Amino acid sequence: MGSPEDLGSTPVCPAEIPADLAKRIVQVARSAWENLCNAEGYGRVDLRVDSDGQPYILEVNPNPDISDSAGLSRMAKAHGWEYEELIARIVEEALNRSSSRQAAAALASGTPT
Numbered sequence: 001m002g003s004p005e006d007l008g009s010t011p012v013c014p015a016e017i018p019a020d021l022a023k024r025i026v027q028v029a030r031s032a033w034e035n036l037c038n039a040e041g042y043g044r045v046d047l048r049v050d051s052d053g054q055p056y057i058l059e060v061n062p063n064p065d066i067s068d069s070a071g072l073s074r075m076a077k078a079h080g081w082e083y084e085e086l087i088a089r090i091v092e093e094a095l096n097r098s099s100s101r102q103a104a105a106a107l108a109s110g111t112p113t
Contacts, residue, residue, distance in 0.1 A: 013074040021053055028055045036060045040097065042090050044072050066090065 015022070029045035037043055037060065044064040047057045064072045068083045076086040 011071065011074060013071075014078045017049075021049065024053075025049070025055050028057065032057050032060050037062050041093060042066075042072070044075070 017025075025047065029047065032045050033039055033043060041062060042064075043060065043062040045057060046059040046061065047055050049055050064070065066072055066087070073083055073086060076083070081089070
């Protein structure tokens, strides 16, 4: 159960912010993801922006809730993906990084592992 503040807030996704701030937020979030999670898999970077427009990272979450009512699903929908596509992309990403899949591809192509 969330805090009273959390329960009393309504998510707006995508956020209604100026383009220059959105660009800065994406840069900060991407940098955090690349540096802390090696840019692998899926996840979510939670942040807040102060009154001066400075973004601050609260959490880099490499395993966020993937239910259809959670924040990651809301973000995917704002990006134009339906829930089924989000899940399919997560599975495809995992399969592409799978050593079993890489070994099978190498075997099929005749390339030694």
